[in-house]
Amino acid sequence: MPAIKSLDDLKRVRDEAMQKRQLKTEPGSIQIIVGMGTPGIAAGARETMRAILDYIEENQVANIVVRQTGNIGLDSWEPIVQVVIGESPKVTYGRVNPDAARKIMKEHIQGGNIVQDYVIES
């Protein structure tokens, strides 16, 4: 049976989300890309992704686009998370376990400071 029995629920979700978005003024776009190729998944990238999504939910962080990508060829550095904020150059983080992901969300995404400990390329 369909998982969502009534689309009215979705309308309510949409209305609630729109109201909250109107209350915030968050300039610019933020893109977070999690490596989800086979080595990434084997290294725990799904749990990393989960930590990122949970952080967004718990802290009501809007204006973030989270994506998954395939293997980018840095297998021994997985899980890999890339961050693009506005026009700034892409920052590539490696060995990002859920704790590291939370740190990056707090210090880089919200705080604006790159977390040097985990950087591979920037």
Added chain:
Amino acid sequence: MRELALHILDLAENSVSAQAKNISIRVLEDTIADRMKISIQDDGKGMDPEMVEMVIDPFVTSRTTRKVGLGIPLLKEAAELCNGDLTIISQPGHGTLIAVDLQLEHIDRMPLGDLADTYLSLMVAHPEVHWIFDYQVVVPGESAQWFYLDDQPVKDALEGLPLCDPTVLAYLRGVFQDGINSIRRDDIQMEINL
């Protein structure tokens, strides 16, 4: 990979890489026939027979021009260890179907794992893809329990609101978790807690 749900995530990512616009994932636990069946169907670019062979066993080919991951050979081996198999049906320009069939109660069967998290991650991270997520459990003496989500009506109702919006995320997380965990059998629930 310690969960079948992680293999499913891996296969689905392959489908995305193949530029699929529509991807359907189906998981069936049939306790009457004692089989677990997983299938991933996509309408991506498909593979010719030579590519299919290489994907199933990358060590047999002499071809070195394309990089092939180990996800499928590992899953095939895991299925065969449980009296099962992995089949690929594919044609260039016509998409790909990967079907895995294994014995449900085999002592070596890896747990299904967190299917809700796999499904949610795929839906949110690849909004350009039309997803159909299916999970069914068949138990003797009861009607089949079934979770089915076609994400198109969801996206239509949200009218362009991003899936990564915190309010939307919380709602979708609930839909997947409640829907899938409510039809799991107790012993499978224990596997997640280990």
